[in-house]
Amino acid sequence: MKSKIGIIGMGVMGKSLALNFISNTIGTSVYNRTVQGKEEKIASTFAEENLDLNLRGYDDLGEFLQSLESPKKILLMIPAGSAIDQQLDQLSGFLEKGDIVIDGGNSFYEDSNRRVSEMQEKGIHYLAMGVSGGEEGALKGPSLMPGGNKEAFEQVEDYLKSIAAKDKNGNACMTYVGPEGSGHFIKMVHNSIEYGEMQAIAEVVHLLRFGLRLNPSEISRIMRNWLNDGLQSYLLEITADILAVKEGEEYLLDLILDAAGQKGTGGWSLITALNHHVPYSPLAEAVTARQLSSQKTKRSELSKLFNHSFRAFGEDKVILMERVKNAYMLCRIINHETGYSLMKEVSDKYSWNLNFSEISRIWTNGCIIRSGLMEELVEVYQETDSLLRHKKFISKVKELKKDLTYIIGLGLSHDFALPVFSASANYLLGRIIENSSANLIQAQRDYFGAHTYQRKNDASGAFYHTDWQKAKEQSNPNSQNK
Numbered sequence: 333m334k335s336k337i338g339i340i341g342m343g344v345m346g347k348s349l350a351l352n353f354i355s356n357t358i359g360t361s362v363y364n365r366t367v368q369g370k371e372e373k374i375a376s377t378f379a380e381e382n383l384d385l386n387l388r389g390y391d392d393l394g395e396f397l398q399s400l401e402s403p404k405k406i407l408l409m410i411p412a413g414s415a416i417d418q419q420l421d422q423l424s425g426f427l428e429k430g431d432i433v434i435d436g437g438n439s440f441y442e443d444s445n446r447r448v449s450e451m452q453e454k455g456i457h458y459l460a461m462g463v464s465g466g467e468e469g470a471l472k473g474p475s476l477m478p479g480g481n482k483e484a485f486e487q488v489e490d491y492l493k494s495i496a497a498k499d500k501n502g503n504a505c506m507t508y509v510g511p512e513g514s515g516h517f518i519k520m521v522h523n524s525i526e527y528g529e530m531q532a533i534a535e536v537v538h539l540l541r542f543g544l545r546l547n548p549s550e551i552s553r554i555m556r557n558w559l560n561d562g563l564q565s566y567l568l569e570i571t572a573d574i575l576a577v578k579e580g581e582e583y584l585l586d587l588i589l590d591a592a593g594q595k596g597t598g599g600w601s602l603i604t605a606l607n608h609h610v611p612y613s614p615l616a617e618a619v620t621a622r623q624l625s626s627q628k629t630k631r632s633e634l635s636k637l638f639n640h641s642f643r644a645f646g647e648d649k650v651i652l653m654e655r656v657k658n659a660y661m662l663c664r665i666i667n668h669e670t671g672y673s674l675m676k677e678v679s680d681k682y683s684w685n686l687n688f689s690e691i692s693r694i695w696t697n698g699c700i701i702r703s704g705l706m707e708e709l710v711e712v713y714q715e716t717d718s719l720l721r722h723k724k725f726i727s728k729v730k731e732l733k734k735d736l737t738y739i740i741g742l743g744l745s746h747d748f749a750l751p752v753f754s755a756s757a758n759y760l761l762g763r764i765i766e767n768s769s770a771n772l773i774q775a776q777r778d779y780f781g782a783h784t785y786q787r788k789n790d791a792s793g794a795f796y797h798t799d800w801q802k803a804k805e806q807s808n809p810n811s812q813n814k
């Protein structure tokens with residue numbers, strides 16, 4: 333009997349997804365590109381290690397493709413970038429019209445836009461699918477974000493439904509996202525929210541640890557309380573676990589080098605936001621914080637030159653803990669608002685018609701940013717396309733704002749770096765201030781470059797230029813400072 337689906341790529345994610353398919357009795361063939369010069373038979377060895385009637389491993393591409401039922405359905409779980417194009421070139425020689433290729437990696441969505449149409453020209457259906465949940469999610473139920481060719485989606489829908497995580501109503505955390513590379517686009521935004529959420533928690537931990545002088549076990553307990561007190565979130569939950577882990581007398585966290593890695597999706601979101609003129613500072617700061625963190629040697633040198641050290645807060649710990657919690661809650665709201673605003677802009681530009689309530693629903697389980705807040709967003713985005721316009725969130729933001737700004741002031745004045753906290757407050761204020769300081773920027777631009785400006789209450793929308801030197805003289809004829 334032929335396999336229903338084939339997976340190319342036997343990294344952690346490819347293997348876990350294969351095991352997920354077979355545990356749902358979906359016949360699966362696996363294949364791994366042989367690394368040049370290496371004789372490792374990764375796919376066949378993996379199949380031998382996991383004896384199951386539904387799993388077949390191949391080290392030869394031709395045999396692998398022969399093992400698949402027609403039309404062939406092939407899931408690529410290989411690194412993003414040129415490896416995908418090379419694999420597609422290689423496959424194109426073997427594939428027939430109507431076959432389906434799914435890219436389940438973290439590909440850049442513009443590459444996926446291109447691949448969907450290139451493959452379409454060859455008669456091959458292409459699905460660009462975001463997959464979230466890490467190794468455990470892939471094995472037990474990821475959040476799946478397929479986009480691209482709708483006809484192809486319908487042919488794999490049932491398989492994807494079977495392996496996906498389930499939401500609170502038992503529905504699969506999987507939906508057809510939209511055309512072209514929209515599935516990879518929303519996964520990219522998911523990841524930038526992930527970056528923001530992780531950085532916000534890291535800032536909380538630093539404030540509690542060095543500002544309130546709490547040890548990691550105490551912080552872990554506080555976070556467990558928050559989890560049970562309306563702040564349910566996967567990332568907070570794993571942080572509470574991480575903080576409690578010791579190696580001998582020491583906390584493992586203290587033994588880990590403070591230089592954060594990144595594979596690109598956070599930065600791509602920022603570039604996309606810049607290209608589409610979407611303000612993105614809170615999540616951009618999370619990317620920058622990782623970049624700064626990776627300059628460990630330079631930081632160590634400057635830290636000594638500046639005699640940097642955190643200074644503890646002298647205030648009531650219980651009250652401050654509550655204020656940090658509130659600041660964190662607001663920062664999270666702003667992180668999500670930022671990410672969703674990018675999705676809205678790009679969806680409108682490409683006419684993708686993204687359904688933000690449905691996107692939130694498939695992010696309520698299986699994925700890394702699942703949380704109680706995400707559950708709320710399912711309802712909220714049925715009513716609005718911006719959290720800052722939703723009645724309940726307007727009151728929440730108003731209530732929490734003073735704690736966010738207070739904690740930022742306190743933290744900065746005690747030498748804590750709070751990039752995402754600070755950026756989220758600035759972003760919020762930037763969005764709600766009616767009369768901003770940008771009139772001055774326009775005047776400066778016009779002064780040195782005759783870039784012109786528009787005037788308030790001028791319905792014509794005309795552009796004006798002022799001869800500022802002359803205007804200055806006319807305004808202050810007696811001034812000595814000409």
Ligand code: 6PG
Pocket residue numbers: 438463464465466523526593594595596597598699700
């Ligand atoms: C997920 C994650 C995952 C991502 C890693 C690492 O949703 O399962 O987003 O896809 O690759 O979290 O990303 P960075 O190396 O960029 O942190």
